[in-house]
Amino acid sequence: MTKPRILVDIDGVFADFITPCLQAIYEHTGAYYEPHQVTDWDIMKSCGIDLETAKIIYKNMERKGLCLEIPAYDGAREGVERLREFADVWAVTHPFGGEHWMHERDQWLIEKMGFVKEDILHVRSSRKFAIGGTALVEDKVSTLKEWCAEQRGVGVLFERRYNIGDSWDGYRAGNWPGIVSLLLDVLGLHAPSISLEGRIP
Numbered sequence: 001m002t003k004p005r006i007l008v009d010i011d012g013v014f015a016d017f018i019t020p021c022l023q024a025i026y027e028h029t030g031a032y033y034e035p036h037q038v039t040d041w042d043i044m045k046s047c048g049i050d051l052e053t054a055k056i057i058y059k060n061m062e063r064k065g066l067c068l069e070i071p072a073y074d075g076a077r078e079g080v081e082r083l084r085e086f087a088d089v090w091a092v093t094h095p096f097g098g099e100h101w102m103h104e105r106d107q108w109l110i111e112k113m114g115f116v117k118e119d120i121l122h123v124r125s126s127r128k129f130a131i132g133g134t135a136l137v138e139d140k141v142s143t144l145k146e147w148c149a150e151q152r153g154v155g156v157l158f159e160r161r162y163n164i165g166d167s168w169d170g171y172r173a174g175n176w177p178g179i180v181s182l183l184l185d186v187l188g189l190h191a192p193s194i195s196l197e198g199r200i201p
């Protein structure tokens, strides 16, 4: 049987991009924010940072090593290993920018999440809709909606504080065990319970 292909977004799903971003905001403005204060997918908007300042802060984040230092969310490695038991898992990740990001993202995914290079797709969010798969796990509702409309696949929102209020009536889970269990359910892949009755002796 052909395995399902599960596409997974990285920032907000595996990688905690909020932590280095809040650090960069602190370094530039002196204002300290906690991750729980990020209540909008747009981190800068959550922190009341204007567009011009945001541009400077993001530029400052294009430094060597930043992508490699991004912390992984709890349960992400275990979660992706569970998915690999029943699916081909491809990373679809929007490149942040700068000359270091893409190869550092590759290295991060290979070393921390056990990916192989062939399964890492650097794709702008606005083009993720074109990537074929059985399911997409994403933290950005607009990307999920575009992908579902095009691919007619299973869209799963990785629920975070900053997307909980966004309009999405599809599947959702807020932690890795929940994501794995939901995908097993929706794809009908739970192991059938073995009945001893009716077995041929």
Ligand SMILES: [Mg+2]
Pocket (backbone or CB within 6 Å): 009, 010, 011, 012, 013, 138, 139, 140
């Ligand atoms: Mg994301």
